[in-house]
Amino acid sequence: MSDRSLRELLEEATRDIPADVSRPPMARIHKQGRWHRIAWPVRISGGLGAIVVASAVALTVPGAQPQPTPVPSTAQAAWSHAQVAEDGTTLTIYIIQPPGRCMTLWGPHATSVESDQAVTVSVTGDVAPGNCGNPGGEGVVTVQLERPLGGRILRDATNGLDRVAFSEVHLPVIPAGGDWSRVDRRSPVGLRAPDADPWWTGGHYTKPGGPDIKLYAYEKATGPPTLPAIGRMRLGTREWPLRPALNTDTFELFWDDGLVTYCVTLVPSESGRVTEAQFRDVVGGFAWP
Amino acid sequence: MDDFDAYVVTAWPRLLRSAWLLTGDWHRAEDLVQTVLARAYGRWPRIKNDAPDAYLRAMLATTFLSWWRRRWRTETPTARLPEPSTPDESDRIALQGMVREAIMSLPHQQRAVLMLRYHADLTEAATAEALGLSVGTVKSYTARALRTMRGLLREGADT
Numbered sequence: 001m002s003d004r005s006l007r008e009l010l011e012e013a014t015r016d017i018p019a020d021v022s023r024p025p026m027a028r029i030h031k032q033g034r035w036h037r038i039a040w041p042v043r044i045s046g047g048l049g050a051i052v053v054a055s056a057v058a059l060t061v062p063g064a065q066p067q068p069t070p071v072p073s074t075a076q077a078a079w080s081h082a083q084v085a086e087d088g089t090t091l092t093i094y095i096i097q098p099p100g101r102c103m104t105l106w107g108p109h110a111t112s113v114e115s116d117q118a119v120t121v122s123v124t125g126d127v128a129p130g131n132c133g134n135p136g137g138e139g140v141v142t143v144q145l146e147r148p149l150g151g152r153i154l155r156d157a158t159n160g161l162d163r164v165a166f167s168e169v170h171l172p173v174i175p176a177g178g179d180w181s182r183v184d185r186r187s188p189v190g191l192r193a194p195d196a197d198p199w200w201t202g203g204h205y206t207k208p209g210g211p212d213i214k215l216y217a218y219e220k221a222t223g224p225p226t227l228p229a230i231g232r233m234r235l236g237t238r239e240w241p242l243r244p245a246l247n248t249d250t251f252e253l254f255w256d257d258g259l260v261t262y263c264v265t266l267v268p269s270e271s272g273r274v275t276e277a278q279f280r281d282v283v284g285g286f287a288w289p
Numbered sequence: 290m291d292d293f294d295a296y297v298v299t300a301w302p303r304l305l306r307s308a309w310l311l312t313g314d315w316h317r318a319e320d321l322v323q324t325v326l327a328r329a330y331g332r333w334p335r336i337k338n339d340a341p342d343a344y345l346r347a348m349l350a351t352t353f354l355s356w357w358r359r360r361w362r363t364e365t366p367t368a369r370l371p372e373p374s375t376p377d378e379s380d381r382i383a384l385q386g387m388v389r390e391a392i393m394s395l396p397h398q399q400r401a402v403l404m405l406r407y408h409a410d411l412t413e414a415a416t417a418e419a420l421g422l423s424v425g426t427v428k429s430y431t432a433r434a435l436r437t438m439r440g441l442l443r444e445g446a447d448t
Contacts, residue, residue, distance in 0.1 A: 010392075010403075013392060021315045024322075026298075
């Protein structure tokens, strides 16, 4: 099969676009697009000399080359997401830099200013030009709050933007006596890829004979499409929609908190499927916050 | 953002076709393109002068793989073939069906590589960069995908 014939075959496979999807849904694209408009400023602190100006040029000019002998200067760095530990007060902050910009942040540390309504976190570190090959991620830093984050807004001091917190507090407790073993650790995924959806793995548990349990979360605004709910399930004190998974061999239960949607799904064993009764039985056995 | 809207109207069919090659379903393809365009909306001033088709198709591939890793672990092609009206049309539709089945039989990463290499016309290096793979892996996925498609199309032609 030549390259040319393959291209022709791909064109043939996609030739007939159905009428109901043939026009772009401009209104929906605009509406969804407004959610995605995120600023990525990295502000260099003032009062710096010529060396720092050179650093700033490297930070703001896409494609700028690393300097041969970088000289660090103090800078405030933007961040994108936080993970809230089970104690509700330990925040892991995920620092991010704009794609296409070149900087290295050394020894970052975070401080917080708390009020009843909001927690504003500031990340600073020594910044030097360079590190062009790692767009989208600069590492993590933790900050300890005086009291649990709770329903307070989390805000980046660099740009004043509200930020998403994925919280272990909102995850169910998987019963220890059910042969489940944990096979991963909680972490954000996709934060290092500038064009991927940021989402968070809340845990993957497995046991002999399956099914596996998967917990994850994502920003409400970036969620993938879902099928209509077929029922509801009670989690703690509230009821949430139960939906068939898109591949229809299992189910998913969604619950919201602030800007985040959490989800639990059961992954069937190879070529098997999870029934609604089985899903309700397993997920109903969790302890919910 | 008038130029964004103008671009979307023009590019919609080709982006939708690229998305179909990934999802195998026109409505999922529509969701995928809509999501990617919404993300591109805020960055439009930066990307509009730098091959936006290639940029957006790379976003289609990475977003598709991101969604699939989360949600779509198995997929069933849902395309239904229209009733043929003439012998020529019948042959074309039969070929279309075979090609669609062959594409959907490929693993997701191979599908993404195929789309970027042969529908978006990206080089091996650009495909590798878009998907975060090595050039060697892109070559290997391409070879495997072509071998699979060749076999399935030959089988289809024999039956």
